[in-house]
Amino acid sequence: MSIDANARRWLSDLSFGRVRYDEQMSRHTSFCVGGPAEAFVEPKTSDELSALVAGLAERKIPYQVVGGGTNLIVTDAGISGVVICLKPCMSEILIENTSDFQARVTVMAGTSLRLLCSHVIRRGLKGMNFALGIPGTVGGAIRMNAGTALGWISDVLESITVLYPSGLQETIGGNALCFSYRKLLLPRLTCGESLLQQTIIVSGSFSLVRTSSKDMKQEAREILRNRKRRQPAMSPSAGCIFKNPVVGKTAGELIDLCGLKGLKIGGAEVSEKHANFIVNTGSAVAADILSLMDSVRKTVFERFNVNLEQEVIVIGN
């Protein structure tokens, strides 16, 4: 336990009583697994978020930010400290015309990526269609450099505003950000992964191009149809479990060639539809998914000498 009675009083006052203790994280992850968060807070505004983060840092209470929980496995033992969830709040989209052909779209981190995509399509702004069908929030998508074969979020990102543990905010231009496959490194923070975990993305600005909304709608329908055909959308999952190796076959192809589709541990199963998805068949706990991941990784290594790197983020005790 890292939150004593004094800290509980402070948290309740600050968050106007909206803090929840021992909140099951299975309610906040798309995998529907994960034990309790010691405390769970959903700040309503960016000022409330700043005060929360500065107070937690001052009291040396660990915290962890989550968005839609769509790329997360939270362990069954749960999370010590405070989970800050931006998903249901901090959702706002602002569009400014920067020329006759271009617009800057500034989006609060808690906004769902789905909402952003449909919003810009309706306004004839092109550039986000690659993200159609990716669940989660804009903050999570920036942190994960979310993308598909059609593009990555870093392709259209102009700048981000971050909140440091000190409570200070800073806007960083896209050129100063270092993105790689499913990863963002902030310029000052290349020294430590733990500091990156403590830095919260508050908003992102995207540079999009004006075009015909009708053409985009047609393209959007095709992209979504394609995803539905290839992915097990109806079962709880966290999308692709492993990153694709830099060269050669994709992670899904390697897993499929090992004959692992349908392999089950407890309630976790390698999807029959897409071998790089693990699905929760209904009764999975985080330990089932983690064991299945180990088993898949081991089999692929033994057969192909390829070490699969996990794409999904694992947090918790």
Ligand SMILES: Cc1cc2nc3c(=O)[nH]c(=O)nc-3n(C[C@H](O)[C@H](O)[C@H](O)COP(=O)(O)OP(=O)(O)OC[C@H]3O[C@@H](n4cnc5c(N)ncnc54)[C@H](O)[C@@H]3O)c2cc1C
């Ligand atoms: C069915 C399905 C399909 C998917 N398809 C794709 C796909 O095609 N391409 C793809 O890239 N991903 C895909 N994903 C994975 C996932 O949706 C993306 O990675 C998504 O961008 C994660 O966003 P989130 O808000 O859910 O982040 P979370 O899962 O909540 O968090 C992910 C990481 O980001 C951090 N984080 C979240 N918000 C912030 C913030 N505001 N500031 C700082 N750090 C933050 C968290 O601490 C964590 O480390 C899929 C997932 C599912 C379930």
